[in-house]
Amino acid sequence: MAVQQEPEESLDQFSYRLGQIVENGLTSLSIAFGVKSGLFDVLVENHHTPMTSQELADAASMKERYVREWLGAMAGARIVLLDPATQRFHIPGQILDAFKKWTPQNKILLSTKSIPFLSEVFNDMLEVVKKEGPIGLPFSKAETFTEYECDSSEWFYKTQLLQVFIPSIPPLQTKLSGGIKMLDVGCGRGVATRILAGQFPRSQFVGIDFGEDNVKIAREFAKNENLTNVEYHNLDAAKLPEEWTCTFDYVFFFNVLHDLARPDLVLKEVKRVMASEALMSALEVIASSDMVDNIKSPGCSKMYTYSLFHCLPVSCNTPGSLGLGTAWGKEAATEFLKEHGFKIESVTQTSRQQFLCSVSPE
Ligand SMILES: C[S@@+](CC[C@H](N)C(=O)[O-])C[C@H]1O[C@@H](n2cnc3c(N)ncnc32)[C@H](O)[C@@H]1O
Structure with a gap:
């Protein structure tokens, strides 16, 4: 009905x-x-x-x-x-x-920039939406939108990462203090890894992103901050280096899973590089997998607009892409993670939906 x-x-x-x-x-x-x-x-x-x-x-x-x-x-x-x-x-x-x-109101103020940034691909999307049009948008078309995304994730990292997120996973906090190896998949400009590297000097942090500029910027910032326990690589998360097998104790995805063309292949690789007892966090936009539920929420139209003009077309630009979209939602994400070999330890909600996972026993 x-x-x-x-x-x-x-x-x-x-x-x-x-x-x-x-x-x-x-x-x-x-x-x-x-x-x-x-x-x-x-x-x-x-x-x-x-x-x-x-x-x-x-x-x-x-x-x-x-x-x-x-x-x-x-x-x-x-x-x-x-x-x-x-x-x-x-x-x-x-x-x-x-x-x-860093005030919550400033985050809203900065988010107005998403309108001109998203509008840059307005005409492209009029072609992409056509049956015979291009399948999606290359990330290079969405470069200015990265500035908006960085503002938004930086707000989370500066106000929530050490204050709320890490303490919400007590075993992780203990491990980070003792010294572990963490992988940030789709690390953007490396804000999360730099904050963590400064706070947990005994741990080693690796950020990967297939945006060349992101990696360059992340490296420069880390150098300026004299951080020696963090490194960045320009890599496709669906093809991680062989020598990384079983080496990471913690893997982190922030606003990345739904942007991936092939999250199934990425999860397979991530599972391979996780050490025994390792944990993985995937932070996603708060949404239900049922549009009927989403339309009852105030941010619904905004969420689907971000998806239409950014997340969906950039993830769909590879043939065979799964095209998850920003609003793929809690139920679909839970099923997907389980199907791809992860055990869900907890699903919690702050300003993001947080899935804490371990690798399921075979
Ligand atoms: C929404 S941004 C999030 C960036 C970062 N996690 C943050 O919080 O600022 C998604 C990131 O995933 C990266 N990405 C998308 N597909 C990727 C892939 N297959 N391998 C590596 N990085 C990828 C993009 O370049 C982009 O920087």
Whole structure:
């Protein structure tokens, strides 16, 4: 039976709601513009001294005419206040935390950048969706989206990894303190491994990613931080080196399984490189495998939009890809992990769905 979300909604009510959706989308684009251009930074620095559009433009080395238009968008959204008497703008003190790094509100603010980033592949997706069109998008088409993903995962790593996630697995914390070898699959720019390498100097950390730039950036950061217990390799996780067999005590996937073209092959390789008694964590977006359940959640449309414009097409770009999509969900992930030789030790939920696994006995 079809599920209708707004059974009583009239055409007028729908028109109004549709208008709000458009307005919010456009406002979000202007917010992203303020984040990326640095306009918000200047307003935050000067929040005690409201500024005219000319003062803001001068302080930001930008053209006043465009800055004035942006201020109109932000004042209309009541993110910036305009004093009609003085024609000066400021950010109200009580919302300043939203502009401070690592606050939960700042994570939301930064996520507005996903709209321009995802829009870069809008026209490509109009071709990909066609029956005769390309099968997906190469990762190179999604490079700017990586910046958004890094913001988002960095927030998790800086505020949750050592504070919440590692302590939630007591045997892992003990092992990391004593000295183990950990593999981060699809490590991106290596934020997680660098934080862990700094915190657990007796352990060895290996990050792999098939994005060449990611690996280069990860290596540079590790060098700048003088970390000697972390290394990065530009590798496809579906083909790990022979000499890694039975060498890792802990394997970590953060937001990666659903992005893989062949997660089945990757899990096979990961199982091979895990030592006896090793653990594996897969952190995924919180979702049900049933769309009917997902549409009851507030973030549903956002989750499927990320999937449509990024996760799904990049994972589908290889012939034979499984095309899991961001919203493959808890039930499907549980089944998949079991089918591919993993025993689920626990499934927990914080800001992500966390699957803690060991290798099933043959
Ligand atoms: C959503 S990003 C997550 C990055 C990182 N874990 C983080 O939290 O920032 C997924 C990553 O998986 C990498 N990836 C996708 N398929 C891969 C494969 N077959 N082998 C290695 N890395 C892969 C991508 O390059 C990308 O950096």
